Amino acid sequence: MIGNRVTHRTVDGIRIPGTWRPAFIRNGHHHLIDLFIYADGLIDCWGLCTVEEFEEKLRIGWVATTVPEGAAAAAPGMGEWLSVADPEVSEAVTVTETYREARKLALMAPRRKGWEQARAAFMTSLLRAKYDQHPELADILLATDDATLVYDDFDSAFWGHNAGQGRNWTGRLLKLVRSELHMRRSGIPCP
Template sequence: MTWRGAAYRVVDGERIDGAWCHVWRRHPFTGDYVFDDLLVYADGTVECAAEGEPGDLEGLRRMLESGRISVTGPREVTGPREVTEPKEVTGPGEAGDSGGGAVGGGARPSGWASRAPRPLTPEGFFAEAADKVEELSGRPTLRERCAEAVRRFGADPCARNRELLREAYLAVPPHLRVYALGDMDQQDRPLRILFTAVGEPVEGDGPVVTEEAHQRAVDYFRSAAEGFARAREQHSVRQADDPEGAGRPVLTSHETVYPQGWPERPGLFVLRNEYPVTLTCGDETFDSVLHGYWSLAAADPAERARIRHAATGREARELGTRTALRADWPALRLAVMTRLLRAKFTQHPELARVLLSTGDARISYTGFADSRFWLDDPAGKGRNWTGRLLELVRSELAGSGPAGSGPACS
């Protein structure tokens, strides 16, 4: 199945990520199958458009077992794939043996060389859906666990690690096992060879496995483990300055209207550009960041003065958006906003402490009236430059001592 996103639902103000795919749903009255959407979420909730209230994974299992949901269309063939006539194998490494470890004589079906996965079954789809929940919730998936078992076996190919690798491989839904190693050429053949006893045909009708075939499989995984180790080393070198851990959750700065005036303790609302605070930028003084931004943007000196003396930041923005802007404003606006934010937080240590209290959280700056250039838009169309510049100023404050008292470098 092909899972698509992004889907989500909101529960008690918290966003829960999900994914969806198409399934065939049996109509309760006609018995005909119709195309429908199935959604799963990180908390294990399962929804199907016409099934009423949200269910869970056990409910999905029952729907699959009863046939109310089918993973194949009404005209699709769900039985085993047709197998062409086998051909004789006279020795190791015969042409067409892309498994890289198959040796011995006897008949071999063409399916051994095929890249097609096993047929999708209700049981396999249920395992895939449950695994999708694990992925959405940030826990290791079955394929990731198999990859970890591969690395462990490659580093130490003992009997115990071989058995753990076998268990991890068999836990992967059958229709996804050909992708377990992430190898487009070998697919899962090294695994199947490794799990087959010497002298036995792979899966009963594949090539007969020898000691040499086993050794080649072991060498394959050892080489893979060495490749993983080199990749991890290269990643650690290239990403040496990456933060450790996940960091703080995203902090969303919402625009809020206070008809009776700002509260005595506005808290994180001091981050807003409309928050009233006197700041000096160059040889001019403004009553908020919005006063400064839109006053400096105006082309007409008279309009600049009018905006600078507006009663509130929101009024300054309203006036500024209705006046002609400087021709060079698109090239200057980021630099001007940066200077205004630096002035605001370096000239007011109490505000700097609030900004520093956000730690390393990403700041998502939202609002009603500003352009998407400055705002973080839920649809992903906003550039969030205000939030990004707040993070920049926060970093500068953190590097200059308490509330910006000194230089970042000494």
């Protein structure tokens, strides 16, 4: 494993160890992700794939360790700095190398007054902007039709589903944004 970058996934009750590293997925723009590599040979880069499938993703440039000069890139989760009350810690969060580092630093710091009450509205605004700016991602979200959306964020019982132990607020907000996209694309006027 790579240092303390230890993770796992559970399949049929069996814990499969793994590690992770930052990487970029090129889906329209480049998106910073945590790429998970498991001991059973599967790799999670926006979905599990075999080593052979991963090699193809590398070959075609869908997965990369760097962003080409001049290319657009997004770093989901880096908004953690907004929740931090201390401006110095907030600045330190913005210059971390990985989302995990940013999250850890932000979670150790005192939160802004009112953050707990405002965080869902903040996330809703971010999700609306994301899907408005990236129609190809909106198409993917719309293709889920009216399915229940489960978001696994094992670091957060608020945002993630976490095998039924979390509140799944990201999943809930994605359903809201999906409904708004359906409404707009169907021409249904908003009161």
